[in-house]
Structure formats: structure tokens, C-alpha cells
Amino acid sequence: MTKALIADLEWRGLIAQTTDREALLKDLENGPISFYLGFDPTAPSLHVGNLVVLLVMRRFQLAGHKPLPLVGGATGLVGDPSGRNEERTLNSDEIVAEWVTRIRKQLELFLTFEGPSAAQLVNNLDWTKDVTAIEFLRDIGKHFSVNQMLTKDSVSSRLEGGGISYTEFSYQVLQSYDFLELYRRNNCILQIGGSDQWGNITAGLDLIRRAASGSAHALTIPLLQKADGTKFGKTAGGSVWLDPEMTSPYAFYQYWIGTDDADVERFLKTFSFKSKSELEALFVELKENPGARVAHRALAEELTTLVHGAHECAQAQAAAKALFGQGEISELDPKTLESALSLLPRTTISQGEAFPTWVDLIAAAGVVDSKSAARRIVKEGGAYLNNVKISGEEFAPSESDLIHGRFLLLRKGKRDLAAVEII
Numbered sequence: 305m306t307k308a309l310i311a312d313l314e315w316r317g318l319i320a321q322t323t324d325r326e327a328l329l330k331d332l333e334n335g336p337i338s339f340y341l342g343f344d345p346t347a348p349s350l351h352v353g354n355l356v357v358l359l360v361m362r363r364f365q366l367a368g369h370k371p372l373p374l375v376g377g378a379t380g381l382v383g384d385p386s387g388r389n390e391e392r393t394l395n396s397d398e399i400v401a402e403w404v405t406r407i408r409k410q411l412e413l414f415l416t417f418e419g420p421s422a423a424q425l426v427n428n429l430d431w432t433k434d435v436t437a438i439e440f441l442r443d444i445g446k447h448f449s450v451n452q453m454l455t456k457d458s459v460s461s462r463l464e465g466g467g468i469s470y471t472e473f474s475y476q477v478l479q480s481y482d483f484l485e486l487y488r489r490n491n492c493i494l495q496i497g498g499s500d501q502w503g504n505i506t507a508g509l510d511l512i513r514r515a516a517s518g519s520a521h522a523l524t525i526p527l528l529q530k531a532d533g534t535k536f537g538k539t540a541g542g543s544v545w546l547d548p549e550m551t552s553p554y555a556f557y558q559y560w561i562g563t564d565d566a567d568v569e570r571f572l573k574t575f576s577f578k579s580k581s582e583l584e585a586l587f588v589e590l591k592e593n594p595g596a597r598v599a600h601r602a603l604a605e606e607l608t609t610l611v612h613g614a615h616e617c618a619q620a621q622a623a624a625k626a627l628f629g630q631g632e633i634s635e636l637d638p639k640t641l642e643s644a645l646s647l648l649p650r651t652t653i654s655q656g657e658a659f660p661t662w663v664d665l666i667a668a669a670g671v672v673d674s675k676s677a678a679r680r681i682v683k684e685g686g687a688y689l690n691n692v693k694i695s696g697e698e699f700a701p702s703e704s705d706l707i708h709g710r711f712l713l714l715r716k717g718k719r720d721l722a723a724v725e726i727i
Contacts, residue, residue: 306332309367315580316573318360320499320526328521331493336421339364339494340486342428342479343411345403346381346395350410352559353537353699354576355607356497357525362414363577364496368421371494374410375645377404377429379478382471394471404429407491408545413571413611424490430486432478444481448507453477456503475505483508484515492520499524528574531566546611552643553612557620560604561597565590568599576606627713627721631690638708645711645723652727661700662687666714669722680694681716688715 310329313319319663322328325570330357331337341361343354350358358373365371377702380400383393395403408425415423453459456476483505486492495505505522512518528536537544541549544559545551551559563571569587576583590599608617623644626633633641651668653659663678666687672678679697681687687694689701690713712724 318525320524322523332362336369338370338490338492340374340492342374344376345400345407348403348406349545349550351537352544356528360525363677365421369423371415371423372426374426375404377427379434401590411524419440446510476507479504480508484511487512494521496523499526553616554620554623554643557604557608560607562599572603634707648721648723650723652725655726659700662694665724671716671720671722686717
């Protein structure tokens with residue numbers, strides 16, 4: 305089963321680097337083993353970029369191995385060196401503690417905490433909070449060569465720019481200490497992480513060898529990039545978060561639906577738990593009939609269900625259809641409707657104000673360049689209010705047209721939408 309796991313990861317393009325491949329396979333076959341993956345609380349939620357490595361952890365667990373998802377209550381107070389030439393903002397103990405709690409709850413959505421391969425959540429604050437600086441320097445710091453630390457990509461790239469503080473420079477020592485402690489406490493012999501973590505992970509292997517006369521393994525996952533060179537997991541509104549209050553299930557679903565054709569195959573390989581044969585059938589469909597967007601919908605449905613549940617996924621799908629007249633928009637629940645309309649061009653009407661005409665509203669929302677252009681749309685039969693065609697240039701909605709007493713949906717032609725909100 306382990307050989308099948310590694311072969312599947314390789315087919316999916318999810319292995320960037322490993323230490324001794326044969327030794328790792330042998331230990332995995334003789335397993336189950338305990339392994340860990342760390343998440344620092346640098347925000348109140350994980351984002352879709354974290355899913356790349358998190359779902360690899362899930363694959364290892366499904367193969368019978370024991371995950372140790374680590375939330376960095378200690379390392380989150382320090383911050384790992386970012387790729388930018390600037391220091392991370394240091395957050396207070398209270399904020400980091402709150403984010404640790406929130407992220408721990410998110411991790412519980414993806415891993416099983418019962419049975420023979422039960423996951424165990426760990427927090428590195430548990431083994432660092434009582435260690436004094438002198439003890440840390442004597443017992444851990446002595447095993448590190450500054451010369452070697454300077455060669456790590458996360459450090460060397462910063463030295464070429466504006467420099468790096470001792471706080472962030474020491475991050476790799478703290479991460480290595482985590483690996484050593486989990487090796488001692490949980491017999492953890494594998495750390496997985498993004499390919500940008502290779503230097504920190506191998507530093508941990510060196511520490512285990514020097515401080516405990518032991519050996520362990522490293523496996524990194526490639527950083528995901530979009531085909532057009534833009535950053536994966538980013539939209540015009542910022543990061544795509546797993547927390548539904550930060551990125552709504554509808555917006556989450558739409559992010560995946562909007563995947564570029566050039567990225568769909570790679571994203572399905574990275575994120576989907578469908579079998580190789582199921583995915584290859586989707587790839588054939590994508591090549592032969594790209595306009596049907598079957599692969600896009602499969603990707604969006606699987607990930608939205610995984611992160612937000614089947615009910616929220618169904619609501620997001622219903623909203624996507626209703627916006628374009630393939631369902632009854634008034635039947636959407638207010639929260640889903642609001643999140644769907646929030647992604648559209650919009651204008652507002654003050655409560656009690658007389659309703660402007662459809663022409664005025666569509667122009668105010670910025671969907672057309674001018675009111676004269678809006679009038680032409682009405683004459684040509686392409687003007688809709690709440691998916692019902694309107695026929696006159698002077699048509700103005702009324703209070704009875706409001707959806708949930710608050711919203712109007714404007715549509716120009718088949719696909720250009722705008723929202724009106726009563727405030």
C-alpha cells in the first residue's frame with residue numbers, strides 16, 4: 305500500500321524532494337510510521353495554499369500512517385523568514401493563541417482522530433515555553449553551524465536584500481527543535497512540507513542525528529503555481545481562505561470554477577481524491593469538450609464539499625445557477641445570496657428613496673458605459689431584472705421586486721450581472 309501511495313504522489317506531481325528514497329520506502333513499508341507537518345498561525349485561518357500539503361498529509365493517513373499536525377504556538381510568535389525583503393509582523397501572545405485554536409479546529413476537518421491511524425494535534429509551545437534561553441543555546445544551539453545556516457535559501461535570499469533579524473534567522477533552529485522533540489516524544493521519523501521548507505527540514509534531520517544519534521526522513525511537495533505565472537490562491541479580493549467567514553462557500557466554489565483550462569488537470573491531480581482512472585476520464589472530457597467545464601465543476605464540487613460540507617456546496621451550486629436564470633433566485637437563503645451578489649458590480653439605493661429606472665441602475669453599477677448604451681440593451685431585448693426580461697426604457701423596479709427585502713439582480717444579455725442593495 306505504501307508503494308502505491310508513493311507512486312500515486314509521483315503521478316500527481318506531489319513529490320519535489322526526498323532524502324534517501326529507498327530507506328524511506330522501507331520504513332514506510334515496515335510502518336505505520338508517525339509523521340508531521342507544521343502550520344504557523346500567521347493568520348486566523350488556513351488558506352487554499354495550505355491545502356496542497358495538508359491533503360498530502362491526509363493521503364498518508366489514508367495509507368495507514370499516523371499524522372502529527374503541528375500548530376506553531378511558539379514559532380508563530382517568531383515568524384519564518386518570508387520570501388520578501390521585510391520582517392514579518394510579530395503578533396501578541398493573545399492573538400497567536402486565538403489563531404492556534406481556530407487553525408486546530410480547521411485541521412480537524414481533514415484528518416481522522418480515531419482508529420489505528422488516529423491523528424494527534426500538537427503545539428510546539430508545549431515543549432518550548434519552559435525552556436530557558438541559556439538551556440536552548442547550550443542544548444540545541446551548539447549543534448548548529450552558522451556557516452550552514454547562512455546557505456539556506458530562506459536566509460541567503462534575505463542577505464542579498466535588506467538583511468534578516470536574529471529572530472527570523474533563528475527560526476530554522478526552532479523548527480529543527482520541533483522535529484527533534486517529536487522524534488523523541490512520538491517516534492516521528494518523517495517531516496513533510498512545501499519545497500521552500502527543504503532547508504529547515506534537513507536542518508532538523510541533522511539535529512536528530514547529532515543530538516539523539518537517530519535518523520529520520522524528509523519529503524517536500526512542490527509549490528503550486530498557475531500556468532499564467534500569477535500566484536495560486538490569490539484573487540482580486542486577496543487570499544482564498546478556508547474560514548467561511550473570510551471567504552464564503554460561494555466565493556470558494558467560484559474560485560475553483562474559474563480555474564483556467566491550463567490549470568485544471570494539475571489542480572485535480574493535486575487536490576482530488578478521485579482515482580487515476582476517474583481523473584483521466586475527466587482529462588479526456590476536458591480535451592474533447594472544454595466548453596462543458598465538467599472537470600472544473602468536479603474540482604469545485606469536491607473541494608467545496610471537503611472544506612465546507614455537502615449542504616454549503618449545494619447552496620453554492622444553486623446560487624451559481626440561479627444568478628443566470630437556471631433556478632429561482634428568491635429561493636436562495638439570504639446569506640448565500642448576499643455572498644454571491646457581493647462578487648458582482650454593484651450600486652446602492654438608500655432606504656425610502658424612489659427607485660431609479662433599470663437604465664439608471666445598470667449604468668450606476670458600471671456594467672455599461674452610458675445610459676444610452678443601457679437603453680439600446682432594453683430595445684434589443686437584453687435587459688433583465690431578477691432574471692425576468694423588461695421591455696420599457698422607463699421601467700423602474702418597486703419594493704415588491706426586492707429579494708429578501710434587500711436586493712435586486714440586474715442582467716445584461718446572458719452573462720453580465722450586477723447587484724443593487726437597499727441600505
